[in-house]
Amino acid sequence: MSETLPFAQYLKDNSRATHDSVDELVMSSKPFDNTDNYIRFLQLQAVFHKVVDPIYKDPALNEKIDGLAELARYDVVLQDLGDLKAAPKAVSLDIPAPEGAEALGWLYCAEGSNVGAAFLFKDAQQHLNFNADFGARHLGPHADGRGKHWREFVEQLNALGVEGADREDALRGALEAFAFYKKVLREVFA
Ligand code: HEM
Numbered sequence: 001m002s003e004t005l006p007f008a009q010y011l012k013d014n015s016r017a018t019h020d021s022v023d024e025l026v027m028s029s030k031p032f033d034n035t036d037n038y039i040r041f042l043q044l045q046a047v048f049h050k051v052v053d054p055i056y057k058d059p060a061l062n063e064k065i066d067g068l069a070e071l072a073r074y075d076v077v078l079q080d081l082g083d084l085k086a087a088p089k090a091v092s093l094d095i096p097a098p099e100g101a102e103a104l105g106w107l108y109c110a111e112g113s114n115v116g117a118a119f120l121f122k123d124a125q126q127h128l129n130f131n132a133d134f135g136a137r138h139l140g141p142h143a144d145g146r147g148k149h150w151r152e153f154v155e156q157l158n159a160l161g162v163e164g165a166d167r168e169d170a171l172r173g174a175l176e177a178f179a180f181y182k183k184v185l186r187e188v189f190a
Contacts, residue, residue: 006154006158007157007158007160007170008157010171011105011170011171011174012112014171014174014175015109015171015174015175015178018175018178018179019178021178021182022178022182023116025185026041029041029185031123032120032124032127033127034128035084037189038124038130038135039081039084039086040089042077042081042084042086043081043086043088043188044184044185044188044189045073045077045080046074046078046081046088046089047088047091047184047188048110048177048180048181048184049072049073049077049110049138050074050088050095051095051097051098051106051177051180052072052074052106052107052177053072054097055106055110056069056107056110057069057072061103061107064156064159064160065157066156071111071142071153073110073114076137077138079137079138080130080136080137083130083134083135083137084135091184091187091188092187093180093184093187096176096180098173098176100166100169101166102169102170102173102176103173104157104160104170105169105170105172105175105176105177106173106177107157108170109173110177111150112150114139114141114146114150115146115147115150117139117146118141118146121139121140121141124136
């Protein structure tokens with residue numbers, strides 16, 4: 001039945017509940033209450049974006065998804081940390097190295113996180129005075145606008161022709177990505 005849904009819609013429908021639990025967990029950690037908490041949030045983002053960085057930069061994937069490498073945000077998260085004179089934090093968790101169709105699920109999770117980042121960007125600006133030039137660079141919108149960019153990205157994901165067992169692997173990857181995010185959050189905010 002999942003074959004009838006566009007690939008990205010299949011991932012969305014099957015990861016919605018997990019997404020919402022991540023959203024709640026992030027907000028419950030109060031990342032915008034003070035700079036120390038925001039630095040923890042950046043450290044969490046750095047661990048997550050470091051895992052997906054090689055996926056964004058994968059040469060084969062860049063042949064299929066135009067401009068993918070330029071969407072990577074790991075270096076920008078590091079710049080945000082640098083703005084605040086803070087460093088990445090090492091975590092004790094096993095760091096995954098997703099491959100194949102699973103990596104597509106991680107990519108969906110990472111790139112989609114920039115859709116909801118609109119809210120986080122607003123909070124970072126309002127509560128902490130950070131912006132796209134200082135401290136909250138990685139939360140800024142794509143030059144084409146968040147919504148338009150996401151719709152175009154989804155079209156490219158859908159055009160990859162991911163079917164059958166590959167879809168299931170991709171979904172497993174997306175769910176692992178959300179689960180990993182939660183684990184890192186718990187450790188960084190502990
Ligand atoms: C407090 C934190 C967060 C909030 C408030 C939030 C909020 C949102 C909202 C409102 C959307 C748009 C939903 C829609 O169009 O139906 C969205 C999309 C998305 N978010 Fe989040 N989000 C948060 C954190 C995250 C994190 C940490 C990740 C990944 C690790 C993530 C991954 C995604 C993905 C993949 C989508 C795209 C869903 C789709 O249209 O397929 N979000 N988020």
